[in-house]
Amino acid sequence: MTATTNHADTPAFTETMTMIEAIRDALTLEMARDERVVVLGEDVGVLGGVFRATDGLQQRFGERRVIDTPLAEGVIIGAAVGLAVSGLIPVPELQFLGFGHQAFHQIGQQVARFRFRSQGRHPMPITIRSPFGGGVRTPELHSDAFEAMYTNTPGLKVVTPADAYDAKGMLLAAIRDPDPVLFLEPLRGYRLVSGEVPTGDYMVPLGRSNVVREGDDVTLIAYSAAVQMCMKAAGVLSSEHGVSAHVLDLRSLVPLDVEGLVAAVERTGRVVIVHEAPLTSGFGAELAATIQREAFYSLQVPIERVTAPDTPYPLGGTEDFYVPQISDVVRGVLTAMER
Amino acid sequence: MTATTNHADTPAFTETMTMIEAIRDALTLEMARDERVVVLGEDVGVLGGVFRATDGLQQRFGERRVIDTPLAEGVIIGAAVGLAVSGLIPVPELQFLGFGHQAFHQIGQQVARFRFRSQGRHPMPITIRSPFGGGVRTPELHSDAFEAMYTNTPGLKVVTPADAYDAKGMLLAAIRDPDPVLFLEPLRGYRLVSGEVPTGDYMVPLGRSNVVREGDDVTLIAYSAAVQMCMKAAGVLSSEHGVSAHVLDLRSLVPLDVEGLVAAVERTGRVVIVHEAPLTSGFGAELAATIQREAFYSLQVPIERVTAPDTPYPLGGTEDFYVPQISDVVRGVLTAMER
Amino acid sequence: MLAQFVPDGTAPSPIQYLAADGALAEGVTPSMSDDEVRAGLRLMMLTRAFDTKAMSLQRQGRFGTFSQVTGQEASIVGSASALDPRIDWVVPQYRELPALLRQGLPLSSFMLYFMGNLAGSRIPDNVNILPIQISLAAQIPQAVGLAWGLQLQQTGGVVIVYFGDGASSEGDFHEACNLAGVLKAPVVFMLSNNGWAISTPRHKQSAATSLAARAPGYGFPGVVVDGNDLLAVHAVTSEAVARARAGEGPTLIESVTYRMGPHNTADDPTRYVVASELDAWKPLDPIARVQRHLTARGLWSDDQCQVVEAELSAEIEEALVVARAAPPPSASQLFDHVYADAPATMLRQRAARLGVTA
Amino acid sequence: MLAQFVPDGTAPSPIQYLAADGALAEGVTPSMSDDEVRAGLRLMMLTRAFDTKAMSLQRQGRFGTFSQVTGQEASIVGSASALDPRIDWVVPQYRELPALLRQGLPLSSFMLYFMGNLAGSRIPDNVNILPIQISLAAQIPQAVGLAWGLQLQQTGGVVIVYFGDGASSEGDFHEACNLAGVLKAPVVFMLSNNGWAISTPRHKQSAATSLAARAPGYGFPGVVVDGNDLLAVHAVTSEAVARARAGEGPTLIESVTYRMGPHNTADDPTRYVVASELDAWKPLDPIARVQRHLTARGLWSDDQCQVVEAELSAEIEEALVVARAAPPPSASQLFDHVYADAPATMLRQRAARLGVTA
């Protein structure tokens, strides 16, 4: 901890923050900077969100800018469209991504297309925030990783940070982006993942991946909570198997950093993609398809995908059999190495 | 035309039918055979559906088994869940797949998971029929090919016929399947595509692909309306470019016929996947990912995907620039051949 | 019965100002001036003339699938005329051409849209409308959000959102009304009950005797108005707009009217419309009713009618000339307004589509 | 105001049979026999005891996130007791344990579910319930479909569907009620208005003074009942069930009650619940009310209470023993009930997961 809130606008100062604190910090900073920003959703006001992402915002910015809505995801997102048309910058929260299905028609067909449908007249500077992913024994439908279907939705950006620094910097970039962004927050990272975060204003540009570990034998490609898992797997691979893993954090699924992806693949020629969502048509499919097209002649072995199986997300007791574990990543890498 | 309706239950007799006629024939036959089958949806009754797929059903089977519902896709699908629990076999229609988004929460999280959520107590023998895909200058949101996101939904089967024979045989198989099936009908094929169809009862098993043209130089992989396009492209390739194309009709996206897919790829070592949906996270991504994994050492060149671009479906005047054309398929193949 | 809320056996009679013969009901004071009525009539007639034109263009293959307004002109024009286009907004379904025109949309732009040209999707700056909505009811939450945004920014603006009896069965209707009630958002919910949702008759759409009966369940008033009565629709909407502007919240207006033609150019209503019902509505035509009213008061004549019809037909032809002069659709249009700045992947796709290098 | 439907300024008083002190209101005839009341009381007490147990198991990490019924027992028990479990169905949200038990679900099964064991998701054959629903309001359309199916097959069965004041804001509520009205489906919509949706108070959920006011908008009656009054809830529900069974269609019951604890084990209500409001509800406890009523009539005593409490606690411990004896969760469970016959791709994934060859 190197700074107090007195120095909040001096980027040089940093503080240790959990991801949830970093997210809250970004929201607070941006609401203070730009009064067009409004936060809306279920329980975001008085309670400060079920994970406290919006804690303190209503006290500070008032009930007009931080609104507890009725319980209806379709109108939370649909109203955000209208708020954006009126000139505001809405930051709606979906309490869990599983409940984005209730708003799917508003997200996929309206938010994502409104700029196009009005041929530029009505841009949609909306940032939809939502926790997603599992590993923490939530009730049904609270843990699903539904990101892939949103990436099949032209007009929408889909991004997800893996650490606290990116959480803040990417959220600031998302809110300021003139286009709609689905900002996915790794639920299990909220309190577990923490790091040094500048107390001031900074942005992590959307659409650029990040090499979080350099290595020479195999390339692990991941995003969100899976990045931490890959880092741990890389540790095991190095210490127990003498395998040196290169780890790429995608950060942004749409737009995809094809250059960064190809560079990471070319580094080793062996690729393991890791995500929590089921295999079939998970985002790993797009990654593998892109890689085999753009880096075909660098690939020494088939791309492996380490993912959940094609089954519904189960109850907590079965969760660890479902969500990929470090050992699954290690096994995937060893498969790629042995070929 | 070799038979009259008098011989309707003798499979040996065939009749020339359009796809829409074949679909109607399957519905009629199955409703007559199994009185648990009920058809519900917007305008399916008196009107017989906006494309006449259900024409005559209400007259024949009555208002209790063929129901014009209020205009609300969520409850059409949600009610189908309850109807299934009660022991019936619902065949709901989504007037266009674009409006499946309104029912997305009921399809993805309920229909697809109910067997699992009740651990076998409540199977879901539901067949959701819906036209999809473009090429016929419909209004906005009527033409989108949203199939891929449904394939990221464990528990659901997703199938789509490319010709009249399959339309009838697969629909009969779908309705009789104990699991939920999303049965996608290629809108532009309804009246344009016709062929010899047995007048009696037969099934085309779900989960088996079909080689619709044998060839040696390149493998075209497609489903639904894109199959006809590939066949035409194959003709051009053969006559104008001396390229012999092998064409695989997937028929079923989930479950995927991996064996058939691999065999088709191994035949030529060059693969072009064709679909109408946008590139990113379209079903071509899963196909390419699967192929590079299962047939890596047979691939001579990168897999090409010929798809719509990552933009919203445009108005009619721009449609032909958006939906892949025969010339696009030819170009994709030539790219794969030149490498 | 143990129940505090029991549905009415029959719907209340719609509020009416003008009888079918054009006579003004006793004791009512119209909210429109004579000039406004004449302007309204002109707009209604323009719409009717355009319907005919569009139908024939569609038959010639020069127009896409199109839904006529015929029969519902008073409902749309009477309500839209209660707005101040400078600060108020119209959020349409797809059958509200005259409301868009009154807000300032050029007719040529509307034509371009139905010719399938993306240029027709471009809403000119300062025309306060949202795009035509094909996904039924999806516009209703958007309208509430827009009204809320105007309220937060204290612009004094009001939003009117149009939707059909069919669309009112969608969940979006409910979620939007409920949120609007809580926020007291300045929005008017204009439910065009035209008797049909494609082939589904109103009585199969809901068992409610009146769809306006839903309003109290959201904490605001509901009105049933004769939708073929320009003056009644204007009066009712004006009051709702005034309430909204004054911060008193939303109103649900059920405008009872009738779709006099097919659902759209792809539809064949003879398969399901009962001829006698259609015949019963014919004498209730909203345009003839205003014409009779004005004629009786010496403010309208057959001669005037012919002059206006000629003017309108010229107006339509002119708009058609403008629309036809627009650059033809091009592949590059696909990519122009997807994102503010096209990402690299899209630039590559664009280059490939246009046959150029990125 | 030009409006036929104007919202009430205040909500009607809920139907009440038992005053807070347990006295029966004058002129009412309970619909429950004394035996039924005692059985209902026992079930309410079981639920309360289980809440405490579940809370402590959760604190020990042996139970997942769990929502207590505390305060709402009369609402759930009174309504579920109006059903015939052999032919009628319960479609729950997640806070209706006693309704599931009354339908025949073993308590151990419910425990297993909350222990995260998929075996707890297995609904025994012949227990007429749908799975607990986490996706709010998604069960309501399903309940209507189920009721419709029972109607089509003329089983004589009725469906009761439970959902919260929060869930009633979802589009699914609207679509389901509207379809049920059209079909006259044999379904009872039981809206548990417990004052909160997590931290969102009822008055922010809707501007309607009464949520039952929505029923006429779907063409059927709406009732507001004192949800802390076992007898009133039973009477109102019995009437609704009888109407449904007789083919007279649905009823919307708004049961006004109060969530006396946190939303669930992950919630901290001190952040938002006003203590005075909570205090005001304490004397209205539904269990104490029935006990007072029975005591006054000589049908209940402290001694009996102790006996029953001991029995119930033994019952809970027994169920726990059964639940704990179940086989532990396994990877193969993931694959067992996804499809009737697992396709080849799934068999491969299963084999890989289990470390065996397909």
Ligand SMILES: Cc1ncc(C[n+]2csc(CCOP(=O)(O)OP(=O)(O)O)c2C)c(N)n1
């Ligand atoms: C969400 C959705 N579902 C279905 C359709 C197909 N559809 C187009 S118009 C229509 C009927 C609309 O009826 P109504 O809302 O009463 O409007 P009207 O056409 O009568 O003006 C239907 C079912 C659609 N466009 N959107």
Ligand SMILES: Cc1ncc(C[n+]2csc(CCOP(=O)(O)OP(=O)(O)O)c2C)c(N)n1
């Ligand atoms: C569709 C959906 N949105 C959001 C949630 C998250 N959530 C769980 S419970 C709850 C509040 C529910 O309130 P209510 O319906 O009144 O039921 P209660 O908990 O009061 O019994 C919320 C928002 C959810 N489970 N499902």
Ligand SMILES: [Mg+2]
């Ligand atoms: Mg209509």
Ligand SMILES: [Mg+2]
């Ligand atoms: Mg509640």
